[in-house]
Amino acid sequence: MDKIIVLGERDNVATCLADFDAGSVVHAAGLDVALSDAIQFGHKFALTDIAAGAEICKYGEVIGVASVDIAIGQHVHVHNIESVRARGDKANGDQERGDKS
Amino acid sequence: MTETFLGFPRPDGRVGVRNQVAILSAMDNTNPSAERIAGIVAGTIVISTPFGRTQIGDDFEMTMKTLTGICAHPNIAAVLVLGLSLDSAEPLADRIRPSGKPVEVLGLQEAGSTLALTTEGARIAADLVVQASEQSRQACPFSDLTIAVECGGSDTTSGLASNPTVGRFADRFIDSGGTIILSEPAEFMGAEHLLAARAENPEDADKIYAMVQWFEDEAKRNGVDMRGINPTPDNIAGGLSTLEEKSLGAIAKGGTRPITQVIGYAEPPTKSGLVIMDTPSAACESMTGLVGGGAQIIIFSTGRGNAIGAPVAPTIKITGNPHTAKSMPENIDVDVSAIISDGENLNVASERLWIEVMKIAAGKITRAEVLKEDQLSVSRFGPSV
Structure with missing residues (x-):
């Protein structure tokens, strides 16, 4: 595989399959992107500026939303993207336990 | 083209890819005896759980269903079930028997002591393993x-x-x-x-x-x-x-x-x-x-x-x-x-x-x-x- 891959047409993040230093200029999705952070093997960076609250897409599907404004070339991970699913920390926590059967 | 694999046909029509004898501990308190028997007899595998007694409702049925499924499993040739008494081991053995494989049962209280249970269990398990080893793989x-x-x-x-x-x-x-x-x-x-x-x-x-x-x-x-x-x-x-x-x-x-x-x-x-x-x-x-x-x-x-x-x-x-x-x-x-x-x-x-x-x-x-x-x-x- 290429050292940087983009999995879906609507994706706004790319995945690195090697370690890259901050300041590296890489080619992905037809763009030359300057990485503002070091990106480790298996981690993602932004292919475009992403506003806080906007969806993050990988595999052509939504994997979460930006929790802060993210600039092109920045590392995209748990510090700036949050899940929109199973957020008990944002729920009241007083729901009845469901019936599994 | 029919593609096939080499397996052990079982009496219930299912097919195993392994041919082991299970030493099933029906209760937590017979787990050490099951471990000792498996340590003595080659070709055996211990099936045990830390939760055997006084579970109720869904938990009890989940444990029974799962242990039954694992021992009736086609990779298992035969089963020795251990319990604190025969009464506690028999219900599980009865659920495994429809698979048609040999199922033997021993109770600690009937055997007399854990060492007596181990000796008797090892003798039965050895027979089951020797018997199972006669089976051969067929294209399925x-x-x-x-x-x-x-x-x-x-x-x-x-x-x-x-x-x-x-x-x-x-x-x-x-x-x-x-x-x-x-x-x-x-x-x-x-x-x-x-x-x-x-x-x-x-x-x-x-x-x-x-x-x-x-x-x-x-x-x-x-x-x-x-x-x-x-x-x-x-x-x-x-x-x-x-x-x-x-x-x-x-x-x-x-x-x-x-x-x-x-x-x-x-x-x-x-x-x-x-x-x-x-x-x-x-x-x-x-x-x-x-x-x-x-x-x-x-x-x-x-x-x-x-x-x-x-x-x-x-x-x-x-x-x-x-x-x-x-x-x-x-x-x-x-x-x-x-x-x-x-x-x-x-x-x-x-x-x-x-x-x-x-x-x-x-x-x-x-x-x-x-x-x-x-x-x-x-x-x-x-x-x-």
Whole structure:
């Protein structure tokens, strides 16, 4: 595989399959992107500026939303993207336990 | 062309890929005797659980159903059941007997002492093993084989390399008449719409949504953010940011074929094709349910490195992570990290996996088997009384 891959047409993040230093200029999705952070093997960076609250897409599907404004070339991970699913920390926590059967 | 595998036909018509004798401890207090007997007699395997007594309702039935499924399993040739008394061991033995295999029962109180139980048990187990060894493998169709697909210690490479390799294997195996079980619905979250769309009937699509919803409601009821629990810290270190991202990679193990059935924990599938089983996401608990449901082989995809196997069913470890392939070769059966490092084609990697699965079905020992990396863990929901 290429050292940087983009999995879906609507994706706004790319995945690195090697370690890259901050300041590296890489080619992905037809763009030359300057990485503002070091990106480790298996981690993602932004292919475009992403506003806080906007969806993050990988595999052509939504994997979460930006929790802060993210600039092109920045590392995209748990510090700036949050899940929109199973957020008990944002729920009241007083729901009845469901019936599994 | 009818493709076949070499297995042990059992009296109930099912086919094993292994031929072991189970020493089943029906209660927690006979676990040490079961361990001693297995230490004395070659060709035996201990089936035990720390929870045997005073479970009630769903928990009791879950334990009984799962232990029954594991011992009636076609990879098991015969069973010796141990209990504190015959009365406590017989109900479980009665549930296993419809499989038609030899089932013997011993009670500690009837035997007199744990050492007497061990001696008598070892003598019976030795007879069962010698008897089982007369059976030979025969060519059987893939319609007699159920393979479960599992993942653990996932990272970015799981979704890009090992899971898609397993998915291509799954498609080919289903097209050849076999059954694949995909489990762990909490790790469908964010990708459940893609699976529901593949359900052959609308009721199963509804079940897929409902299973995922149950886990999501549990997270909300407990007031937790699932991140840090799932994805786990090692998933996060490996580059996975959210459960949705992990799920989209995880479902790749299930390939692309239609979903024919949705079943509960430790229930046997009654249809061939791609079947979904409702299990928790912890690998040992999930695999115990898969074996309880009769899966003869498990293909276990790992990224960061997870070495544990299932009891009874040979568990084939596959990784696409070059670091893991290098650091834990003694735990990995199939290394597809060349997909990442050298651009190996997924179809080529999947063909290598196919060849290895067929060898292991025919008796080649897995890394988890040879290192005795197995753990039985039955799901439970409430306290004992």
